[in-house]
Amino acid sequence: MTGAEVWAAAGDEDEQRQGFRSAFEAAPLTFEQVWIRYFGIGGECGLFEVEAYVYGSLNFPALERDLLAHALNETLNTLGVNCRRASYSRAVLPRADDGRSSTG
Structure with missing residues (x-):
């Protein structure tokens, strides 16, 4: 993670579990x-x-x-499977003050 990223809450455990289960059940794993x-x-x-x-x-x-979500997502990426991915307990988002100009 770079200094230009910040952690933001993405959902509770049950929501993450349901997302993992949906992604897992859609995958050939x-x-x-x-x-x-x-x-x-x-x-x-x-x-x-x-x-x-x-x-x-x-x-x-x-x-x-x-770690479990990452393992599933990494396995799907390695196999080239195009389906839903598992979510993480936190999302990495760019900071508003990361020094990047919106004009390019």
């Missing part, structure tokens, strides 16, 4: 494929915990939710 990528980028939860989170039986902290 298994939980195992997404979990392997999630674990590889630092996710700390097991496969069964991830499934429990996706189906609403377990809550995840924002960091774990974001």
